[in-house]
Amino acid sequence: MPARSNPRPAGIAATGLIAALVLPLTTGASDDPFDDDSLWAAPGADSNRGTLNFLGNQPDGRVHHHENQITVAASSLDDGWVNLRQCHRDIDRVGRAQILYNAATTRDIEIESQSNIEETWVEGASVQLRRVQPDAELCIRARSQMLTILDEGGYTLENGPFMRRFLDGYFPMRVTVAVNWGDLGLALARSEPEPQPGFLVTESEHGVIIDATFEGRLTTVLRLVGSDGP
Numbered sequence: 001m002p003a004r005s006n007p008r009p010a011g012i013a014a015t016g017l018i019a020a021l022v023l024p025l026t027t028g029a030s031d032d033p034f035d036d037d038s039l040w041a042a043p044g045a046d047s048n049r050g051t052l053n054f055l056g057n058q059p060d061g062r063v064h065h066h067e068n069q070i071t072v073a074a075s076s077l078d079d080g081w082v083n084l085r086q087c088h089r090d091i092d093r094v095g096r097a098q099i100l101y102n103a104a105t106t107r108d109i110e111i112e113s114q115s116n117i118e119e120t121w122v123e124g125a126s127v128q129l130r131r132v133q134p135d136a137e138l139c140i141r142a143r144s145q146m147l148t149i150l151d152e153g154g155y156t157l158e159n160g161p162f163m164r165r166f167l168d169g170y171f172p173m174r175v176t177v178a179v180n181w182g183d184l185g186l187a188l189a190r191s192e193p194e195p196q197p198g199f200l201v202t203e204s205e206h207g208v209i210i211d212a213t214f215e216g217r218l219t220t221v222l223r224l225v226g227s228d229g230p
Contacts, residue, residue, distance in 0.1 A: 050163075050170055052216040054198025059172040063213070064164055065089040066173065070157070072147065072181040077155070080147040085112070087139040097129040099138075105145040112139040153225070154189065160219030162212075172215045180207040185226055192221040 071083040091097065101109060103125035111127060114120045117138060118131035127140055148156045157179060164173035188201075188208045195201040202209045210220055 050217050052193075052218055053214060054193075054196060055172060055213045055215065056197030058213065062090040064091060064173045065176070066162060067176045068159070068178065070144075070146070070177065070179045072179065072184060072186070074184060076147050077149070077184065080145045080149060081143055082145075082147055084142045084144045084146075085139065086142070087137065089137050091117075091129070091132050091136040091138065093134055093136070094132050095130070097132055099127040099129070099140070101125045101142065101144075107143050109140065109142045112141050114138045155186075155224040157222045157224065158219065161217040162219075163217045164215075170216045172213065174213045175210070175218065175220075176212075177210040177220060178207065179209075179222065181224075182206055186224045187226070189223040189225045191223070192219075 065088070067087040067089065069085040071085075073083070076082050088099070106125055109122050109125070109127065111120055111122060114137065116133040116136040117129050118133070119129070120138060121128050127138070129138065146157055146159070148158070150156065159177060162173065162175045164171045183206070188203050191201050191208075191210070193199055198213050200209075200211045202211075208222065210222075212218060212220070
């Protein structure tokens with residue numbers, strides 16, 4: 001594959017310490033309509049500048065959905081490594097974008113499927129996208145060391161900050177994190193933030209699901225313990 005230049009990052013972001021960072025990329029002036037920043041509403045004086053604001057009602061129009069499925073295995077309780085399947089739906093229509101991962105805590109990145117994106121490829125600890133079209137979707141699989149083992153017992157699983165950013169403004173997005181620990185006997189002790197309108201937490205014997213709709217910057221922390229306590 002021929003070498004590609006490193007374009008200047010600009011536009012939105014949907015980030016994760018362990019998960020990913022999505023950045024539309026521009027290379028300067030272009031006649032390509034996919035590189036037209038006017039597709040974005042310029043942030044005004046009253047636009048969100050990063051303050052977390054949960055949205056109890058679904059925003060108008062389509063919103064970028066960042067979906068994460070995390071599988072915790074017995075070995076994860078010893079080394080912190082989990083299986084990650086991550087899908088991005090309704091990706092914003094841009095000429096170039098990238099999804100960046102933490103190289104120290106992510107490995108075995110592979111593209112599972114994609115639609116309505118002209119070209120995708122894995123490059124180091126990133127997935128590169130070119131000419132993202134309407135109704136675009138992308139699903140990725142990887143291994144991530146996102147489970148932290150606590151000295152006092154139990155575990156934490158942290159993701160974020162998630163965001164969808166353009167220039168100095170932050171725009172609505174939806175993040176779903178589904179954690180499946182099967183029959184390992186774990187339980188959710190608490191979540192940060194706590195459940196509230198726009199941040200829903202659904203618990204079961206085998207896992208937990210977070211469903212958040214918000215603007216600004218969101219970091220989630222799940223405190224997990226054995227079902228009989230820490």
